[in-house]
Amino acid sequence: MAQYPERLNGIFQALADPTRRAVLGRLSRGPATVSELATPFDMALPSFMKHIHFLEDSGWIRTRKEGRVRTCAIEKAPFTAVESWLAEQQELWESRTDRLEQFVTEHTVTTHPKDTPP
Amino acid sequence: MAQYPERLNGIFQALADPTRRAVLGRLSRGPATVSELATPFDMALPSFMKHIHFLEDSGWIRTRKEGRVRTCAIEKAPFTAVESWLAEQQELWESRTDRLEQFVTEHTVTTHPKDTPP
DNA sequence: CAAACAGTTAGCCCTTGCGCTAACCATTGA
DNA sequence: TCAATGGTTAGCGCAAGGGCTAACTGTTTG
Numbered sequence: 472m473a474q475y476p477e478r479l480n481g482i483f484q485a486l487a488d489p490t491r492r493a494v495l496g497r498l499s500r501g502p503a504t505v506s507e508l509a510t511p512f513d514m515a516l517p518s519f520m521k522h523i524h525f526l527e528d529s530g531w532i533r534t535r536k537e538g539r540v541r542t543c544a545i546e547k548a549p550f551t552a553v554e555s556w557l558a559e560q561q562e563l564w565e566s567r568t569d570r571l572e573q574f575v576t577e578h579t580v581t582t583h584p585k586d587t588p589p
Numbered sequence: 590m591a592q593y594p595e596r597l598n599g600i601f602q603a604l605a606d607p608t609r610r611a612v613l614g615r616l617s618r619g620p621a622t623v624s625e626l627a628t629p630f631d632m633a634l635p636s637f638m639k640h641i642h643f644l645e646d647s648g649w650i651r652t653r654k655e656g657r658v659r660t661c662a663i664e665k666a667p668f669t670a671v672e673s674w675l676a677e678q679q680e681l682w683e684s685r686t687d688r689l690e691q692f693v694t695e696h697t698v699t700t701h702p703k704d705t706p707p
Numbered sequence: 708c709a710a711a712c713a714g715t716t717a718g719c720c721c722t723t724g725c726g727c728t729a730a731c732c733a734t735t736g737a
Numbered sequence: 738t739c740a741a742t743g744g745t746t747a748g749c750g751c752a753a754g755g756g757c758t759a760a761c762t763g764t765t766t767g
Contacts, residue, residue, distance in 0.1 A: 476607060484605035487598050488755085492674075499681035506713060516714070518756050525754090539713045539764040545682075550675070556610075557671060563617035564663075606725085624743060634744070636726050643724090657734040657743050 479556060481529035482549045490514070491522050495531060498545040505534075505541045597674060599647035600667045608632070609640050613649060616663040623652075623659045 485491050494508055509519045523543065526532045534543045603609050612626055627637045641661065644650045652661045 476610075479610065480605050480607065483601050484754095486674075487602035487605060489594060489598065490755095492594075492597065495678065496681065499678045501685050504713085514755095515757060517716085517758085520714075521755070536714085539762095541714070547682075550678070553671070553675060556604075557668070557675075560613065560617045560668070563614065564665075567617075567619050602724095608725095622743085632725095633727060635728085635746085638744075639725070654744085657732095659744070 478530065479552065481525075482531070482552055485526055485529040485531050485549075486553075488522065488525075490519075491526055491531075494522060494526060494543075495545060498532060498543060502542050502544040505543065508543060596648065597670060599643075600649070600670055603644055603647040603649050603667075604671075606640065606643075608637075609644055609649075612640060612644060612661075613663060616650060616661060620660050620662040623661065626661060 486495075490512060493511070497503060497508060497511075505520070505523060506516075508523070509516060512519060523532070523534070526543075527534055529549065531546055531549050532543050533546050534541050536542075604613075608630060611629070615621060615626060615629075623638065623641060624634075626641070627634060630637060641650070641652070644661075645652055647667065649664055649667050650661050651664050652659050654660075
C-alpha cells in the first residue's frame with residue numbers, strides 16, 4: 472500500500488478538472504480519437520490537447536498514433552491507486568470510531584465558517 | 590449520483606498535495622489542533638495554514654476555534670463523493686469489458702473486431 | 708497534385724498555487 | 738501585568754494551470 476505517493480499528486484490533480492473527468496468518463500466506455508473526444512467541448516484544440524497530455528503524463532490514459540489519428544484508451548492503474556488511498560484512510564478511520572464519537576458529542580464541532588461564540 | 594460536480598474540483602485538488610493528504614491521514618486518527626498538525630512539516634505556519642484553509646474550503650475538514658486554539662476534524666462527505674465518482678466510472682467500465690480486453694491485448698486499432706477463436 | 712483533415716508547436720495572457728517573511732492580535736499562565 | 742503561546746494578516750516571488758491564436762507538419766482523399 473501507498474506505493475508511489477508522488478504519483479498520487481498527478482493522479483488526483485488530473486481529476487481536479489471537469490474537462491479531464493469528462494474525458495475519462497467518455498473513455499471508460501471505450502477508446503476514442505482525440506478529435507472524437509474534443510468535439511463536446513467548446514475549446515481550442517491546443518487547449519484540449521493539454522488536458523490529453525496531462526492525463527497521459529499522470530498515467531490515466533495511454534495513447535497511440537496511427538497515421539494522422541491519435542487514439543486514447545483509459546488505464547486502470549490510477550483507479551486502483553485512488554481506491555487504495557481511500558481504503559487506507561478508511562482503516563485509520565475505523566480504528567478510532569469510539570474516540571471520534573466522543574469528540575463529536577463532547578465538543579459538537581459545527582460546520583459554520585465563522586467561529587461560533589461561546 | 591454526481592450531485593455537485595463543481596465541488597469535485599476542490600475535493601480532488603485538495604488531494605493533489607502531499608501535505609494535505611498527510612494532514613487528512615493524521616485527522617483520520619482523530620481531531621487535532623493546527624499546531625499539532627503543523628509540527629511534522631518543515632514549513633512556516635502561514636504556509637501551512639493555507640493548506641488548512643484549502644481543506645476546509647473544499648469540505649474535507651471542519652474547524653472550530655476555542656480560546657486561541659483551533660481544532661480540526663475530518664469530514665466524511667468528500668470521501669463518499671470520491672467513492673461515488675469511482676463507482677460511476679467502474680459502471681461504465683464494467684459495461685464494456687470485452688472491448689477493453691481486446692484493445693489491451695491487441696494494441697492495434699482494427700476497423701472490425703476479431704471473433705474469439707473456437 | 709491539391710485540398711482537407713488531424714494534430715502539433717510556439718508563444719502569449721492571466722489566474723492560482725505554494726512557499727516565504729514581517730508584523731500583528733488575542734488568550735493564557737507565571 | 739507581562740511574556741509566551743497559538744494563530745492571523747499582509748504582501749511578495751516564482752512556477753504551474755488553463756485558456757487563446759497563428760502557423761506548421763504530416764496524412765488522407767478527391
